[in-house]
Amino acid sequence: INYRHCCNKLLSLLNAPTPTKPMWAQPETDPASAARQWRRKVVVIMGPTGCGKSRLSIDLATRFFPSEIINSDKMQVYSGLDITTNKIPMRDRLGIPHHLLGQVDPSCHRELSPSEFRSAADSKISDIVSRRKIPLVVGGSNSFIYAFAANRFDPESDVFRESKPDPICPELRYDCCFLWVDVSTPVLNQYLDKRVDDMLDSGMFNELEDYFANSDSLRESDSVTRTGLRKAIGVPEFEPYFRTFGRRTTDASPEEDPVRRGLYDEAVRAIKDNTCQLAERQVGKILRLRNSGWDLRRLDATEAFTATMVVRGSDSAGGAPSDVWERQVVEPSVKIVKRFLEE
Ligand code: ATP
Known part of the structure; x- marks a missing residue:
């Protein structure tokens, strides 16, 4: 079975409502050599926080069957704080296997480095x-x-902070198809503000309350030495609140006490600001990769997000109503990936 044969097989499964016999179940005379022949093609979905990467990954994984997802969010590799770090909920994964998602124990206090992620x-x-x-x-x-x-890749240097010219390596070690989900900054910022409120409504405060109650985070709050999950947006921002009111705050909710309310509102404001700043930094890094020759295919999801803001009540991760999301993001992505797999 050669590579093209496998790709054609994949593509034939593209529109099949129920998957036929999976490729890996077919007889294989020499699995090792077949695996070597299978060029290492990888689809990469990138973009700022909140742009709908997880939603698109499921949209593609269910169309380009069989696929598996590898998480590349440095906070989502840790177990815990699922709402705060925005991990895709189990029910939205639709049975697609996810790797490096929630698998690192944050209590070991070491940070997963880019070099460890590479391996x-x-x-x-x-x-x-x-x-x-x-x-x-x-x-x-x-x-x-x-x-x-x-x-x-040099584990000692951070190419995004390097001052020397052209630190980014333009050559890749896989055959990559990069999909960059882009949303205009004002529209994304407005959406991110609302997303923080939604996360709080979904239990983010209680999740953080449990986190502070069960970790030694309050004892070691030096922002310079802060590592791993302790850097997740939400943890440093809520720290003054839990430091003031103790780990367990069951006696009064933030609404009932003006001092509590003040610190709570400050934390929420900081989370919103820091999330928007994170998105801006992430886009800056994406542009640097593109300017250094990485072939990133941009998908403009702005219209889908604008529609979300008009029509409240989204139907899945990413937030945009299905028809606009499908037309603006999924359909062009499917075309790009299909061509990539056929090449
Ligand atoms: P850096 O160069 O700062 O390491 P990066 O591109 O490697 O940037 P980012 O994903 O931009 O990594 O994360 C930078 C910071 O943003 C994290 O340390 C954390 O504070 C915050 N952050 C990133 N992802 C999340 C997340 N899913 N949930 C909460 N906070 C996050």
């Missing part, structure tokens, strides 16, 4: 490809995406 993602990709599935790398941490995809 971990590489072995996941080899494993997924050897099982004749398509790997989708999905997440907003551009230092992780750079580490995993760049052909030359």
Whole structure:
């Protein structure tokens, strides 16, 4: 079974309502050599926080069956704080296997470095490809995406902070199809503001309350030494609140006490500001990759997000109403990925 044969097989499954016999179940005379022949094609979904990467990953993984998803968000690799870090809920994963998502124990207090991510993602990709599935790398941490995809990688240097000219390696170690979901800054900022309120409505405050009650985060709050999950937006911002009112705050809710209310509102304001700043930084890094020659295919999701703001009540992760999202983001992505797999 050669590579083109497998791609055609994949594409024939594209519109099939029920998957036929999966490729990995077919007889294989020499699995090792077949795995070697299968070029390492990887689809990468990137973009700022909140732009709908997870939603698009499921849209594509269910169309380009069989696929598996590798998370590339540096906060979502840790277990815990699922609402605060915006992990895709189990019910939205539709049975698609996810890797490096919630698997690192944050209590070991070490941070997963880009270089460790590079090795971990590489072995996941080899494993997924050897099982004749398509790997989708999905997440907003551009230092992780750079580490995993760049052909030359120096663990000691952060290319996004380097002052020397052209620190970004333009050559890649995989055959990558980069999909960049872009949303205009004012529209994304407005959406992110609302998303923080939605996260709080979904239990983010209680999740953080439990986190502070069960971790030693309050004892070691030095922002310079803060590592791993402790850097997740929401943790440093709520720290003054939980430091003032103790770990367990069951006696009064923020609404009942003006001092509590003040610190609570300050934390929420800071989360909203920091989330918007994170999105801006992430777009800056994406533009640097593109300007250094990485072939990023931009998908403008602005219209879909504008529609979300008009029609409240979204139907899944990413927030935009299905028809506009489908037309503006999914359909062009499907065309790009289809062509990429056929090449
Ligand atoms: P850097 O160069 O700062 O490492 P990066 O592109 O590697 O940037 P980002 O994903 O932009 O990594 O994350 C930077 C910071 O943004 C994190 O340290 C954390 O504070 C916050 N952050 C990122 N992702 C999340 C998330 N899913 N939930 C909460 N906070 C996040």
